[in-house]
Amino acid sequence: MKTDLLILGTGIAGLSIAVKAAEKYPKRNIAIVTKLIPEESNTQYAQGGIAVVLDKLEDSFQNHIKDTLISGDGHCRKKVVNHVVRNAPKRLKELIRWGAQFDKKTDTLLALEREGGHSHNRIVHHKDITGSEVIRALLHTARELPNITFLDHHFALDLLLDSSRKKCFGIMALHQLSGTIIPLKAKNTVIATGGVGHIFGHTSNPSIATGDGIAMALRAGARTRDMAFVQYHPTVLYQPGVSMPFLISEAVRGAGAHIRNAAGERFVLQYDPRGELATRDIVSRCIYEEMKRTGKSHVFLDATLLSYSHFQNTFPTILKKCESIGIDIRKDWIPIVPAQHYLCGGISVDKNGQTSIQQLYACGESSYTGLHGANRLASNSLLEALVYAHEIVLHIGKHLRKNIFSKKISTPIYDLTKPETPKEILTILTQTLHNVMQHYRGIVLTSEELRTATELLEKLYQEAKALTYQYRTTASLYEVINMITVAQEIVVQSLDQNKNRGCYYNKDL
Numbered sequence: 001m002k003t004d005l006l007i008l009g010t011g012i013a014g015l016s017i018a019v020k021a022a023e024k025y026p027k028r029n030i031a032i033v034t035k036l037i038p039e040e041s042n043t044q045y046a047q048g049g050i051a052v053v054l055d056k057l058e059d060s061f062q063n064h065i066k067d068t069l070i071s072g073d074g075h076c077r078k079k080v081v082n083h084v085v086r087n088a089p090k091r092l093k094e095l096i097r098w099g100a101q102f103d104k105k106t107d108t109l110l111a112l113e114r115e116g117g118h119s120h121n122r123i124v125h126h127k128d129i130t131g132s133e134v135i136r137a138l139l140h141t142a143r144e145l146p147n148i149t150f151l152d153h154h155f156a157l158d159l160l161l162d163s164s165r166k167k168c169f170g171i172m173a174l175h176q177l178s179g180t181i182i183p184l185k186a187k188n189t190v191i192a193t194g195g196v197g198h199i200f201g202h203t204s205n206p207s208i209a210t211g212d213g214i215a216m217a218l219r220a221g222a223r224t225r226d227m228a229f230v231q232y233h234p235t236v237l238y239q240p241g242v243s244m245p246f247l248i249s250e251a252v253r254g255a256g257a258h259i260r261n262a263a264g265e266r267f268v269l270q271y272d273p274r275g276e277l278a279t280r281d282i283v284s285r286c287i288y289e290e291m292k293r294t295g296k297s298h299v300f301l302d303a304t305l306l307s308y309s310h311f312q313n314t315f316p317t318i319l320k321k322c323e324s325i326g327i328d329i330r331k332d333w334i335p336i337v338p339a340q341h342y343l344c345g346g347i348s349v350d351k352n353g354q355t356s357i358q359q360l361y362a363c364g365e366s367s368y369t370g371l372h373g374a375n376r377l378a379s380n381s382l383l384e385a386l387v388y389a390h391e392i393v394l395h396i397g398k399h400l401r402k403n404i405f406s407k408k409i410s411t412p413i414y415d416l417t418k419p420e421t422p423k424e425i426l427t428i429l430t431q432t433l434h435n436v437m438q439h440y441r442g443i444v445l446t447s448e449e450l451r452t453a454t455e456l457l458e459k460l461y462q463e464a465k466a467l468t469y470q471y472r473t474t475a476s477l478y479e480v481i482n483m484i485t486v487a488q489e490i491v492v493q494s495l496d497q498n499k500n501r502g503c504y505y506n507k508d509l
């Protein structure tokens, strides 16, 4: 298959690029690949919403810029922050034109909520299921556009590069239903494969978040940045043994819920005067410290103070989840614990979304633009994807004619003749990875722990790599190798940090 534009991933980043490019260049063909079904992505689970300044009387771009810079702890690229914040209203308008619906305050005004780190109410949302509404609208629009081809159940294995390894010409993909491996050649390729949550045992991310795109880019020699900044979400429902624990949106704290220890104390105020509305890095760290101090496995979110009818209207999914496990939010506190949530760094891109490899772009959570600095401000992730999707489509348009298919593509070699890796082997490798990351690359760490993690991960990588000679190429084997590869990069870049900032905290610095 040959295509003008190949997009890896059907989250907000991939789908908005597909829709925008298909509308703008109707004669060009676009293929969008996903390893499962298009509905499954991190975006699907986004609750809180999209940060956009709409109320210019109460709020301003300057306020949003300032909040993003404070949250990023002095490590954001100011130009990028400025650009993203100022373009947010235009990109939101476009998303609404594509059919996304957001809660309204009046017939003409959108309802705006507040989240941690935001000085004003500016979170545009669809109840507490913003992500699934965005995906519904984008998928519907994309499916109506004749020049978009969906390739579901296609697992992207590796990038196709020219012999100098400077240009990208598509990918090698494994069709998971037939078990065949095919080249998907493209003039332009975009990595929009999302996050890395499953490198960590305890994460808010769904199982697709195995860092495949970042690992693929690393294998191809693309530059990555800020991989040390792994964000933990402070309020994830405490449910031991559940593989994807349920997130209690930051907007619940924004609406006035308090964090308490078992004794009922609002301990967060001792760490930061903003209390529950401090940024995620600070709230997560103080919960971690409090759990350590008290020897408890979790703390609580007290929403008993909130208006029940407001909660019912704004957070119906969270309410349903709480009720399903016997929590009555009118009188019970919700048990919570921090969990890995987001990677602030990723594949390094310029203002056009271009990576260090020609004809290769990255967008969304798998990319590093410089917006988030050392700690992403809540609801800035969906926004970043929308703004950069726009830049990528414009840039591709300017260069589309010049890009030709290379005749000299080096194709990686895969093996489909051998048996599949036994599931138990992959489970042991994954559990070992989780243990290493939990014990040596947690919310608070030491340099010694990082050095131990480096050694253990190298050993683990060698064990996983050896399996590729013994067993056939499968998505699950690749996912394990990808997770270890990205974990190694996170640890290496963590060791490079010489000061604590945002969500990176080393006790030795």
Ligand SMILES: Cc1cc2nc3c(=O)[nH]c(=O)nc-3n(C[C@H](O)[C@H](O)[C@H](O)COP(=O)(O)OP(=O)(O)OC[C@H]3O[C@@H](n4cnc5c(N)ncnc54)[C@H](O)[C@@H]3O)c2cc1C
Residues within 6 Å of the ligand: 008, 009, 010, 011, 012, 013, 014, 033, 034, 035, 036, 038, 040, 041, 042, 043, 044, 045, 046, 047, 048, 049, 050, 051, 130, 131, 154, 155, 156, 157, 192, 193, 194, 195, 204, 205, 206, 208, 212, 213, 247, 341, 342, 363, 364, 365, 366, 378, 379, 380, 381, 382, 383, 385
């Ligand atoms: C529970 C939760 C709540 C959140 N709430 C918010 C919020 O309110 N506001 C906000 O701004 N952010 C929020 N976030 C973060 C935000 O949702 C994500 O950062 C964002 O959706 C990422 O979008 P994306 O398009 O980059 O990736 P994703 O939405 O994760 O999409 C990745 C896509 O890539 C595909 N893929 C991955 N690997 C491969 C492969 N090897 N081959 C083929 N396809 C592949 C996946 O199948 C998927 O289709 C939340 C995240 C979570 C987990």
